[in-house]
Amino acid sequence: MAYARTEGRYVSRSTWSSLSYATMQLMTTITLVALTASLTAVSMGAAEDVxxxxxxxIAVIGLGLTLVRLFVTLETSGIPLLEDDRTAAT
Incomplete structure (x- = not known):
């Protein structure tokens, strides 16, 4: 099955930007939920659960930032094995 290439790329730049933006939104939401959960735990007297x-x-934020960095790298350089001009047959 052949895939249509736009601008010499299999995945457009806007796709990587959208994934990066969605990841940042999800990280923000998870951070707010974690803040709410920790404040609830403290108010209930379970400080050790914080x-x-x-x-x-921290683990979710680290994973999210790693994904955002990956998406930005893929946005700028593409998928190296599929979109490298040196491996294209001429």
Whole structure:
């Protein structure tokens, strides 16, 4: 099955930008939920649960930032194995 290439790319730049934007939105939402959960845990007197919530939030933020960086790299340079001009048969 052949894929249509636009501008010599299999995946357009706007797709990577959209994925990056959606990831940032999801990270913001998860951060707000984690903040709410930690404040709720403190108000209920379960201060030791805040550590677990904080560790999960830090892990999610780290993963999200890694994904955003990957999407920006793919937006600028494309998928190296599929879109490299040196491997294209001429």
């Amino acid at each position: 550590v677990a919530v904080a560790l999960v939030a």
